[in-house]
Amino acid sequence: MRIGARQAISFFEVSPNYHVTVLPTPLRRVSITVLLRLTLPNLLTVSRVPAMFAIVALMYAEFKWAATLAFWLFIAAALSDWLDGKLARQSGQVSNFGRFMDAVIDKVMIVGLMVALVNGGYFLGWRTTAMLLVLCIIGREFLISGLRMVAASKGVVVEADAGGKLKTFLQLNAIGWLLGWRMFALDFSDVGEASLNRFVHGVGLAFFVSSVVLTVTSGWTYFRKHGHVVRD
Numbered sequence: 001m002r003i004g005a006r007q008a009i010s011f012f013e014v015s016p017n018y019h020v021t022v023l024p025t026p027l028r029r030v031s032i033t034v035l036l037r038l039t040l041p042n043l044l045t046v047s048r049v050p051a052m053f054a055i056v057a058l059m060y061a062e063f064k065w066a067a068t069l070a071f072w073l074f075i076a077a078a079l080s081d082w083l084d085g086k087l088a089r090q091s092g093q094v095s096n097f098g099r100f101m102d103a104v105i106d107k108v109m110i111v112g113l114m115v116a117l118v119n120g121g122y123f124l125g126w127r128t129t130a131m132l133l134v135l136c137i138i139g140r141e142f143l144i145s146g147l148r149m150v151a152a153s154k155g156v157v158v159e160a161d162a163g164g165k166l167k168t169f170l171q172l173n174a175i176g177w178l179l180g181w182r183m184f185a186l187d188f189s190d191v192g193e194a195s196l197n198r199f200v201h202g203v204g205l206a207f208f209v210s211s212v213v214l215t216v217t218s219g220w221t222y223f224r225k226h227g228h229v230v231r232d
Contacts, residue, residue: 041088042095044080045102051077052109056116059179067183074113074179078172081106107141110171122178126205133212137171140219147222151229158226163218170211177204 051073058070084102088094114134117123123130148158181201 039093041084044084048077048105048109067186071179071183113175140215167214174207
């Protein structure tokens with residue numbers, strides 16, 4: 001694409017929170033939009049993506065305290081899911097960008113960590129069953145995302161209901177308890193009892209199964225309420 005002399009003039013884009021950059025005029029609107037969206041709540045939301053990669057890396061690391069670091073980094077990421085919404089509402093920075101990214105990044109982090117849990121042996125002898133259930137979760141998320149896209153194209157907004165929010169809560173708890181089990185088993189084996197480890201692991205499995213059941217049932221509820229947008 002050819003750019004005229006006037007369009008090629010560069011300008012200084014200044015923001016109190018960012019470095020000064022020199023950009024061509026055609027990028028002015030894009031750069032301003034990006035800078036406006038990089039609020040603290042949105043930064044907290046986006047930070048969960050690199051956090052997910054770091055957690056997975058720590059899950060597979062073999063140095064001491066890696067499991068403990070993975071657990072507490074996950075706790076921080078999970079708390080940021082609550083904190084970003086709270087800050088956005090208190091500061092009046094609620095935006096469509098924030099709502100969209102929060103929902104997408106939550107799904108990416110949860111599914112990514114669940115696959116890592118299965119592959120990392122966190123389900124012990126239930127590995128194959130756990131993978132099949134994770135595939136159910138992935139399938140449900142794709143179907144609901146597709147439903148929302150079709151609905152949006154027709155001007156219909158599919159809001160998250162109580163079942164969907166509870167499903168996310170159960171999934172985060174399942175991941176946290178299973179990461180905690182590995183932390184106790186590897187980094188605190190000298191102070192913890194085997195019965196405690198079995199209890200923590202059992203709670204994690206219970207949360208996981210409950211989250212899968214609610215994932216399927218809430219998905220059915222979404223289609224029962226909004227399935228007409230794909231049938232029309």
